[in-house]
Amino acid sequence: MSPLSNVAVTLVLLSGAWLTQAAAAEEAALIAARASELQWTAAPSVGPGAMIAVIEGDPKAAGPFTFRLKLPANSSVGVHTHPATERVTVLSGSFYLGTGDTLDPAKAATYQAGDTLIIPAGVAMSAGTRSEAAVLQLHGTGPWGISYHDPADDPRNP
Known part of the structure; x- marks a missing residue:
């Protein structure tokens, strides 16, 4: 795999991990029940x-x-x-x-x-x-x- 392909694959993997973390953060909202x-x-x-x-x-x-x-x-x-x-x-x-x-x-x-x-x-x-x-x-x-x-x-x- 060429160095450019390696960079592209790494960026795709990193963006997927970031999106997964962002989606989890949206689901995890503080619920305070008085x-x-x-x-x-x-x-x-x-x-x-x-x-x-x-x-x-x-x-x-x-x-x-x-x-x-x-x-x-x-x-x-x-x-x-x-x-x-x-x-x-x-x-x-x-x-x-x-x-x-x-x-x-x-x-x-x-x-x-x-x-x-x-x-x-x-x-x-x-x-x-x-x-x-x-x-x-x-x-x-x-x-x-x-x-x-x-x-x-x-x-x-x-």
Whole structure:
């Protein structure tokens, strides 16, 4: 290869590396979420009174997402699964989670503020709160969703 060809190839390779770094820099933007500024909306797929605030991404789309979920006191989420691994951190209150195909609140484990759960895709679970509300932060890679084992448990069904 001639010296001029060597220079041309080197320039092409260097420009490709620079463009790759520039594209990565465009994707990596600072996201700062102040709790007092979150935009809360109803989360009908979870149940009455549940609220969601999306911090990053679109949980229904492919890609990373982060959102917060408020569950009111005395709430119950019937047996369900998620299509993707769910990473949950309890931010406040107490959160109860049971695994398996049947709802048994007596067998649910209690998780307090600071506790974290990593629930693989497809694991059957039920959840809820008792005398106090809970705020959870969930993150993972979408698309995320919820599928109830019994359609009667799905709060979206009339």
